[in-house]
Amino acid sequence: MAKAGYHHGNLKQALVEAALRLIETHGPTGFTLSEAAKTAGVTPAAVYRHFEGREDLIAEGARQGYTIFADLMEHAYANGQPSALAAFGAVGRAYLAFARKFPGHYMAMFESGISPNHDPAIAQASARAEAVLTRAAETLSRHIPAGRRPPAAMFSAHFWAMCHGVVELYARTPPGTRTQFTPDDLLESGIGIYLRGLGLIPTDA
Incomplete structure (x- = not known):
């Protein structure tokens, strides 16, 4: 019993x-x-x-996390349309929202040392989430002249690193511990600086 x-x-x-x-x-x-x-x-x-053991148990938590993560990213991207810029920002906000709402999953995914290639199911869910970022980067970068356009994979990797850095440094500690700015504001301003550098949004007057 x-x-x-x-x-x-x-x-x-x-x-x-x-x-x-x-x-x-x-x-x-x-x-x-x-x-x-x-x-x-x-x-x-x-x-x-x-x-089979603790790693196998954590890996299942990571797999479920990647699945939830991919669902949220896809939903955010779809709801941000038809504007590519709005969709890009929505995906960033979804990243922060996932880390806040599913901290156990987030840690299993990114802090356990378990690779997305641990097994095919995790790899598939991880690839689906990454594909959303790549698609968002591809759509947005079409507005950049071909000669100055970064590869979509690099564009999306920069964006993922920015989101992940904000979560790790500023969204995992009590507000005001490291900076007076909110994680949301930091990410939004960081995205703005990055996109201005690519010429995707105008510079401030």
């Missing part, structure tokens, strides 16, 4: 959710399988019905 903490009717998902809560509190390497089992309300032996 299952312990009181386990009531989902889905042992595998209960363990993933337990791991994600522990990741939020202790980081991706700050908990054991026994602690994940205890949090889910099952015995440690039950974990091995679905996962």
Whole structure:
């Protein structure tokens, strides 16, 4: 009979959710399988019905995170149309929103050391999210003369790095700890500076 903490009717998902809560509190390497089992309300032996070890459990949390992430990015991009510039900004805001709303998933994806190539399912979900950024970059960069146009993959990589940097440095600490500016303002102004440099939006008068 299952312990009181386990009531989902889905042992595998209960363990993933337990791991994600522990990741939020202790980081991706700050908990054991026994602690994940205890949090889910099952015995440690039950974990091995679905996962080979802690890395496999974290990888499933990362896979689910990438899937949610890709869904949010695609939704943001679609809602930002028909303006390529608006769609680009919407994708950036979705990145910050995901990191805030799903911190356990975010940490499993980006701070656990698990590569997107860990297994095909993670690679596929990660590629789908990256494809949104590449598509946004391609659409926006069509407004740049061909001779000055950066490769879309480089454009999207710059954008991803900017979003990720804002999250890591400024969205993971209490407001005002590192700067008086909000993460949203920092990202918006950073995007503006970058796009002005490419000639995609006019310089301030």
